[in-house]
Amino acid sequence: MGTDEPDRAPAVTWWGHSTTSIELGDVTVATDPLLTDRLYHLRRHAPAPPSHAARADVVLVSHLHHDHLHVPSLDSFGGAVPVVVPRGAPDVVRSLRGRVLVEVEPGDRVAVAGLDLEVLPAHHSGRRSTFERGGSVPAIGFRFTDGRTSCWYPGDTGLTGMTDIFDALEPVDLAAVPIGGWGPSLGDEHLDPEEAVEALARVGATWALAVHYGTFWPLWLKRLRPGNHHRLFVTPAQRFQRAMVQRRLTTTALTPEFGQRIELTPAGRA
Template identity: 30%
Template sequence: MSALTRTVGRAARGLPTAIGAGAAQIRPVASGSPRYDGRTFSNPEPSAVLTLRDGLSLLPALLRRRDGGRPSTAVPLVTAPPPAQAGDLAVTWLGHATTLIEIDGRFVLTDPVWSRRVSPSPTVGPARLHPVPIAVGQLPALTAVVISHDHYDHLDLATVRQLVATQSAPFLVPLGIGAHLRRWGVPDDRIVELDWDDSHTVDGLELVCARNRHFSGRGLRRNTTLWCSWALIGPRHRVYFGGDTGYTEAFAQTGRDRGPFDVTILPIGAYDEHWPDIHLNPEEALDAHRDLGGGLLVPIHWATFDLALHSWAEPVRRLTAGGGDARIATPRPGERVDATRPGPADPWWEGPDPTT
């Protein structure tokens, strides 16, 4: 019994802090939004979300699949540090939804997660399938950090605290997430909270909080904070970061209002028929890319954490098979893609990388 108690104690250590702020701390900012009903945010389009009962019904399938969501060999990484100076247009995928974007000489970091697990517990929850290619301390000076929503695989307490200590850039977040950041020690003057369609300019770079179709929640609370994608509009280039989203009519609207985009960074993994409205599948990501007037598509939200029932490489296989004439870059984690002259696609996920 004492061993069990110790195990439970380790799993629960730090949970209240990691879960973040409560509704009372979030409400003062959220209540200013027409999308907030006094308790929660919602999508304009009907959007079914997996219920607890649905989740329990999936347990047999999860048990049968065993290691189907894991790669058969080590994931090849590129561990070269990023350049000290940002280029005109480039993307370094660091795994899952964490990317380092270079746009018109500025660096923007998206959904930074360096922790081993995407969970409020350090010992329980989905663990990484590959290491982070670089350390937080190797990041260059950032212009901004953007966060799409407050799920653990997109908003990570330990990483936020590291960025507070090592960077001076502001955190741009959808409404309500500022309360989590304040609880974790982020100074007020480094937090910018925005509603859909609002924007904020940092060093000549306009960052637009763009409507998408998802949900939020930490612990047992759902939808107390807003979710979004981000449109980055520089003097010469435009980049769209999807974060995490299902297919929505908002893509076409954003394409008309803010596009066309030189690069779209869109999620392609963790989809399932049980939650079709809140995660893109690969074919929907291609549709979204076209809606946005995308030039180069960089897929994210696959390969790093096992969060669905599909096999590990299925998302990228479906994406490349159905891509048609779309320009698609498929970097290894840590690999920098120069969007002005991307190299040929390499199906590195099909076997060991001979260069490593």
Template identity: 30%
Template sequence: MRSTRRGLLIGLSSLAAAAATLVTARARAARFYDGPLSDHFDGTVFRDPHGAAPKSIGDLVRWWGTRGGEPWPDRAPSPFVDRPPPRVEGTGLRIAYVGHASFLVQTAGHNLLIDPVWSERASPFGFVGPKRVNDPGIPFDDLPPIDTVLVSHGHYDHLDVDTLSRLAAAHRPRVITPLGNDAVMAAHDPEIGAEAYDWHDRVELAPGLAVTLVPLRHWSARGVLDRNKTLWAGFVLETPAGRIYHVSDSGYGDGFRFREARDRYGPFRLAILPIGAYEPRWFMRDQHMDPAEAVQAFQDCGAELALAHHHGTFKLTDEAIDAPVRDLAAACRAAEIGADVFRVLRPGEVWAL
């Protein structure tokens, strides 16, 4: 029995190694974008001139060698399930939390998904990698007709090609994404048909509805050797209900990017801000805000209201499953911000403005 188990483990390890080798080889040869040079593209890779380079492979090995962090439950189901209406017309704004970084935004008779992930794992593999501990807050078959999808960057917990293929087959939405990510999607499924844009590009979606891609302090990769070969972005949504500033993943740094968004694209009615995946700080500080920094970003961008995301679904880092919400509450109390101003939803919950 012991030798059989050892053989099974060796076989699984060999399979994982072969799969990793294939992903690495594809990443080495991949070139996702070929366009003019800019202050954030050198002809091969993207960078944030106000940001920091991603951690090295050595740092990653160091973290993996010491990590473990707080354990998560295998399941943490939400008691909520949303079954949204077909449309929300006029100046109404309905935001449903699907989970992790995924939202359904309904306004102006338009249905828009942000970073949709319905897959069980945020991983290139179906058998290993971060596995969701709660179901999507909206069953896929209960989605209303989807007009537009926004995909912020290439990390697997944001760009889920299997979900995008399902959406393409069922809804044929317009897909808006930063430069290079369209090539990633097309390589998986040409039917996805994404449109790629640069920072500060503004895209009309419908009468009274537009989106602008805005810089954030982050990075991108889907393998070991394709770092920063695709661009990342946040989104400013212009809606009849007011402007929404959506921050996907971002470090805080000195707060420059949030003040820049306020000055260039504000005022904002709502900021959607990440609060999770922040421990250990020595590794995560440059790419993910902690809850106290999310509160500071909220103040910097000048939004009236805030909504949290990027927590409670996939264990990506070392903090406990409830730490982001608990730490956000403490940071809001310290800043005298009410829970009705900076809100936290569970998958399937809705905020109607």
């Protein structure tokens, strides 16, 4: 892609869960697109994404779990859009075959759609489900830049074994960091709001977009005690904002409404 619009401000739109559209000049990056209203026992607790949520120049897929690698959502982007996936993904998810795939693993650095893309490890299971193969396919994260604006999307990860990785990363302009999940126990393979702030403190970012929370609610949610209900599905954004203040980070925390587009101005460092 070219750089015909050098003065165009970068922007980000959160469509719910870990799905974003990150606009860097004339390149739009989509992360882990999940554009459906229903996923097994989960229901979208948000407006349905519009059709233009499936417009991008490149799609980044962090791991094989169905809420991150959702084949029907990928179909919405068309077959010509390159999709960056963990190495070995098409051997497990055969419906990926025939697409423009860029298979990567931690430590790789590739050029795609006008971006310099660095592939990072993640502390997270890569298995698609207990009934499918895929345990050897790594979960990954990404650091990428168009030469002007830099972004970090770690995918799903916990802090365990990752602090040295976070410390070694160059600070970024935009971090899209997960702060929650959908179940009553996140375990050590996810970040809760406070752990997300710890990760941000180690990496450094001008803006931090909270993702992976509050979008898909299980059908059995009404059986949760009210306290758990609010902590898991209602208050992660507020807890994230509060933890940012308590940690005294200079990073601007972004917790937009579903589908809200935010321009990142003034443009930061690349």
